[in-house]
Amino acid sequence: MISIEKAIELVKLKSEPLLKETIKPVEKAGGYLLYRDIVSPVNMPPFRQSAMDGYALNMHDSLSYKLIGEIKAGDSQHPNLKPGEAVRIFTGAAVPDSANAVMMQEKVEGNDDEIKIAHQIPLECNIRPMAEQVKKGNIALKKGTALTPAAIGYLSSLGTTRVPVYQKPSIALITTGNELIEPGKDLKYGQIYESNSKMLLSALYSLKFYDVAIEKVEDDYNKTISALSAAISQNDLVIITGGISVGNYDFVGKALSELQVEEVFYKVKQKPGKPLFYGKKGNTNIFALPGNPAAALSCFYLYVYIALQNMMARKKNELPRVRAKSLTAFEKKGDRPQFLKAIYENGKVEILEGQSSAMQQTFALSNALVYAPETLTSINVNDTVETILLPV
Incomplete structure (x- = not known):
């Protein structure tokens, strides 16, 4: 039996990043980490852009300007303003090259032909420069960046449709116990509803891990070996609940030994969750959690969570x-x-x-x-x- 600190240290040491690349549509890449730098294919913004609703001016000494037109967001017109001329302009619209400032509409008076501004303003006032956020050919987001909703929006604004990300682990979730039956069925004497798989699946989904296969195994040695062997060979992470203690019908530990799984540790000096197993076979991480639900979920948050973050190459791998x-x-x-x-x-x-x-x-x-x-x-x-x- 080892200490909590030693168990955490071993999980951090042994659960290495997958370092596999996959390509995701940008709208489905939330929660992933970038596998490579993203180089911007465009300038952002791609033109000088008005920061507000107002009037684009070719400034001169007077406060009065001749109004010669209007530019809405999305318009492609590009009028040539002479000194003392202005166009009505709206937030996000392209500012003509001949304009050198935008005056907000609240400080302008006038009619359809002429306007008067309240005071002089600095050159380039209220104009977002072309490529203010990023220049074409420069790195927009670096490798390892977490793709938050804001990052997804930013990449989409650059015209990105698909992004290279670190592949998330494939996960097998195996429950054991003859006493467990599916919710919705009638309970017989001695039976209870199985809840660990739903609980842990929900925990995985909340962390945005969706590649999860669930299997229930009877308390049978050969069936346990068969199920674990298949799960270990086909997945990056295997989570087992129950069957890891030393009772006559606890076959998980014996099956893992038969399958030559490397035991990193078994039993942690803690409550709840003492009978916790962590092992590896090849690159597959294997956790056998206690069958009691609160113990299983505690161990998930304390240890499996760390392994998941490490496998995704995330720097912050423990809960706050x-x-x-x-x-x-x-x-x-x-x-x-x-x-x-x-x-x-x-x-x-x-x-x-x-x-x-x-x-x-x-x-x-x-x-x-x-x-x-x-x-x-x-x-x-x-x-x-x-x-x-x-x-x-």
Whole structure:
């Protein structure tokens, strides 16, 4: 059994970036990282652009100007203004080369033939220069940039339709247990509804990992070997829930050994989630999580999350941790470090009741985990505690 710190260190060390390239339509590339630099195919903006609604001027000494036309956004006309002439112009429209400033409409009076501006303005005032954002042939976004909605919008504004990104891992999600049945079916005595696959699939989807295959395996040694062998050979990441303890019908550990999976670690000194396995076979990362739902989800956020971020070559690979004042008291039993389900808001955190590893209801209300280290025996009201913020 190893410490939490050592387990995290080993996951960071062993879960290497996939470094595989795939091409995605720009509108479906959100959440990916750029595999290569993107070079701009155009100047942005591609012409001198009005920053507001107003009047484009060829400036002279007088405050009065002859109005000779109008330019809307998208118009291709390119009038030649003489000194003392102006055109009505709108935000985003192309400013004629002969214009050297735009006066906002609120400071202009006049009619269809002549206008008067309130005061003189500097040259190039309210004009966005051509290529102000990026020049044609220059790097628009660098390799490794996270494609946020803003980045997608920016690339689209450059005319980009497809982008090279780091391929996301293919994931197999395997649940074990004869007592588990699908929601929607009638429960028989001794059965429970299977929830881990739905829970972990939702967690993966929320992190924008969509290439996920789900399989349920009976508590049978040969069937477990067959399912794990296929999953490991076909995926970059395999997540198993249940069957990793030492009971008579816990076959996952034995199957992984039979398949010659390298054991990086097995069992972590923590609560919940002590019977956690992490291993590798070739380039495939394998996590066997406890079957209890709260323990499985805690281990996912603490360890599997790190592996996923590393596989995507992301620099920030752990969930954020903050210091928060506790609104509640808590007595810790035993000598294992503990992760406590909690609600965090505005620098304060409430540790919830019902901390059992099987308590899904408490986790359903949580948005954070409070870390109670080995040396801590109790938490008092207003104590400052380390708090892990969970993805929403």
